[in-house]
Amino acid sequence: MSHVVVVGLGYVGLPLVDEACRSGLQVTGFDINSDVVATLNSGKSHVDDLGDDRVAELIQLGFRATTDAAVVAAAETVVICVPTPLSADGGPDLAAVEFACRSIAPHMAVGTLVVLESTTYPGTTAEFVTPLLEQVSGLRVDVDFFVAYSPERIDPGNHQYGLRNTPKIVGADGDTARALAAEFYSRVVDEVVLARGSREAESAKLLENTYRHVNIALVNEMARFFHELSIDFWNVIELASTKPFGFHAFRPGPGVGGHCIPIDPNYLSHRVRSQLGYGFRFVELAQEVNASMPAYVVFRAAELLNDSAKALRGSRVILLGVTYKADIADVRESPAVAVAEKLVASGASVRFCDPHVDVWNVDGVSPVEGDLLEAVREADLTILLQAHSQFDLDAIADAAGVLFDTRGAVTSTRSVRL
Numbered sequence: 001m002s003h004v005v006v007v008g009l010g011y012v013g014l015p016l017v018d019e020a021c022r023s024g025l026q027v028t029g030f031d032i033n034s035d036v037v038a039t040l041n042s043g044k045s046h047v048d049d050l051g052d053d054r055v056a057e058l059i060q061l062g063f064r065a066t067t068d069a070a071v072v073a074a075a076e077t078v079v080i081c082v083p084t085p086l087s088a089d090g091g092p093d094l095a096a097v098e099f100a101c102r103s104i105a106p107h108m109a110v111g112t113l114v115v116l117e118s119t120t121y122p123g124t125t126a127e128f129v130t131p132l133l134e135q136v137s138g139l140r141v142d143v144d145f146f147v148a149y150s151p152e153r154i155d156p157g158n159h160q161y162g163l164r165n166t167p168k169i170v171g172a173d174g175d176t177a178r179a180l181a182a183e184f185y186s187r188v189v190d191e192v193v194l195a196r197g198s199r200e201a202e203s204a205k206l207l208e209n210t211y212r213h214v215n216i217a218l219v220n221e222m223a224r225f226f227h228e229l230s231i232d233f234w235n236v237i238e239l240a241s242t243k244p245f246g247f248h249a250f251r252p253g254p255g256v257g258g259h260c261i262p263i264d265p266n267y268l269s270h271r272v273r274s275q276l277g278y279g280f281r282f283v284e285l286a287q288e289v290n291a292s293m294p295a296y297v298v299f300r301a302a303e304l305l306n307d308s309a310k311a312l313r314g315s316r317v318i319l320l321g322v323t324y325k326a327d328i329a330d331v332r333e334s335p336a337v338a339v340a341e342k343l344v345a346s347g348a349s350v351r352f353c354d355p356h357v358d359v360w361n362v363d364g365v366s367p368v369e370g371d372l373l374e375a376v377r378e379a380d381l382t383i384l385l386q387a388h389s390q391f392d393l394d395a396i397a398d399a400a401g402v403l404f405d406t407r408g409a410v411t412s413t414r415s416v417r418l
Contacts (some may be wrong), residue, residue, distance in 0.1 A: 004184075005030055005075040007100045009040060009065060011047050011259070011330070012117060012152040013081035015163045018050060019188040020062040026076070029065035032099070037065040047176040048156055048328045066213040072107035077115065077184050078136075079153065080104075080129075084118045086263055092121050094128060101129055105136035112145045114182045115267040117152045117265050119205050125149040125198040126173055148172035148181035149198040151205030156258075157328040167191040171201025179382040210283060216261065217286035218292055223252035223418055227300075234408045234417055253417055254385050254406040255293040255335025257324025262290070262333045294338035297406055297418070298346065301381055304402050304416060310380055313347030318368060318379045320396070321386025322354045329356035336385045340365050351375065355390040373399045384410065 002025050006013045009031040020027045028338035031037055039046050041064060043056035072078055082096035097118055104114070114133060116125055130147045139145050150170045153160060168189040172178035178194060185192050195201035219237070226233035233252070241249045254386035256262050266287065269280040302312040322336035323329060331337075336352075343350050352360055353368040353375070357402050360367070368375045373395060376382050382400040387393065397412035406418045 002026065002077065002163060002184075002187075003028070003075045004077045004079065005072050005079060005104075007031075007080045007104065008082035008096075008118075009033075009036055010081065010083070011156055012154050013079075014040075014045075014047050014050055015154055016062075016079060016081060016117075016188070017063060018054060018058060019163050021058050021063050025187065026064050027058075028071045029063065030067070030069055030071060030103075031065060032067060034067055035043070037067050040065040045351045047122070048330065049162070062082040066267060069103040070107050072104045072112075075108060075109075075112065077113045077180075078104055078108070079115045079117055079150075081117045083259070084120050084263075084267075086266055089366060090266060091274070092124075092267050094120065094124065097124070097129065098132065101132045102136055105133050108137050108139060108145055109289075110139070110144050110193060113148065113177065113184065114145065115148045115150050115181055115184070117150055119151060119209075119260070119267070120202060122199040122202045122206070123271070124202060125171075142177065146172070146174065146177035146180055148177045149201045150181060150185060151201060153205075153208075156330055157325055165187050167193050169193050169195055169201050169204055171195030171198045173197050203268070206264055206268040209260045210268060212250075213256065213265045213290070214262050214282050214286045215248075216253075216256055217289040219250045220252045221289050227418075232417075251408055252406075253293070253335070254297045254339055254418070256290045256332065257332065257334040257336075259332055261270075262287075294335050294342060297335075297339050297383070297385075297404075298342040300418070301343070301383060302346070302403055305381055308380070308402060311347075312343070315348050315380040316378065317343055317348045317350050319343075319350065319352040319365075320354070320384045320391060321388050322352050322357055322360055323386055323388075326387050327356070327389055331357060331360070337362055339383070339385060351379075354386070355388055358411045372396070376400045376403075386416075 003026050004020050005028050007030045017027050030238045032292045043059050045052050045055045080100045082100050085093045087093040111378050130141050155168045168185045170181045182192050191219050194272045240247055249414045259366045265283045269283040272280045305315050306390055323331050324334040341360045376399045381402045387407045393410045395412045397410050403415040408417050
């Protein structure tokens with residue numbers, strides 16, 4: 001039985017563990033977070049897409065998590081699924097990738113395949129990961145061990161496409177590494193797509209997310225000036241969506257969040273500027289537009305209160321949904337944080353309600369206690385930031401004095417859309 005070690009047991013690593021176990025592979029998880037390791041070993045989950053019952057089944061299939069990198073010694077394949085946030089200067093922060101490489105390298109056996117799945121800039125696998133593994137291990141790439149890149153395509157909360165039925169891109173700079181990686185992934189996914197090399201595989205992920213980033217910025221900016229023109233932009237989107245070719249609908253919102261859109265395009269922008277000496281103007285402009293949306297939401301909120309002869313300062317505001325995406329508990333990079341902070345800074349009294357989030361550490365913001373509809377009735381303004389399916393939007397619209405819908409999800413004419 002092939003032995004796989006998955007490094008990093010978060011929203012990317014754990015679904016890989018799940019499919020690998022179910023494919024008959026022996027799987028061990030390595031993570032530096034002892035709480036995560038203990039939780040998983042007790043049969044409990046800490047991510048949205050896998051419930052406790054699934055993790056308990058993985059334990060029955062032989063999965064174990066550990067904080068000891070020595071488990072790599074028995075593995076044929078090691079897959080790195082660690083976070084790659086932005087550094088203070090806006091560039092890629094590879095600290096977690098570096099730590100993972102330094103942890104596993106001393107334990108690699110001859111013949112080991114190492115695959116990086118973390119999103120990063122083109123050239124990371126060849127220029128950073130491979131030399132580091134060689135240096136620490138003393139082994140030679142493409143002779144003693146092999147390296148490949150396969151970008152993660154996990155979409156938290158997506159019940160239609162998961163790891164297995166989403167095509168898996170695999171790229172490597174050596175024929176043997178490419179073949180080994182393709183063979184491994186063919187056991188856990190339905191379709192493997194071979195890239196010409198590691199840089200092409202790294203770039204594909206950035207293109208996917210840059211495409212979304214730029215188009216979200218486009219509709220965010222259009223929403224603003226269509227509002228000034230007194231044109232219902234949401235109806236415009238519905239009309240354009242009737243075209244069966246050449247158009248894909250994107251919708252505006254209070255900003256972008258999560259692990260991909262606010263971060264990944266900046267990897268490519270940083271690479272272009274540092275290596276070629278000029279900027280990636282589309283990405284930089286998209287970042288500017290999307291980053292300005294929380295302030296625009298607060299501006300519109302103040303306008304709505306003004307229409308009711310109220311000032312933002314001293315008004316009671318309820319925020320509905322503070323995660324970055326509907327029906328998940330992930331608050332990473334959520335634009336709700338900036339919206340809340342700007343409301344508090346303007347003197348509003350802010351509360352939040354989110355069925356997926358019990359504790360939200362934003363200064364000056366408290367959770368709604370008791371009946372939500374009663375709280376909405378008493379509020380001066382309710383802002384829908386994330387349209388979780390648990391919200392009864394029609395009832396909320398009927399109860400609210402003023403409901404500001406930033407997601408275009410409320411059908412009631414009593415609401416005001418972004």
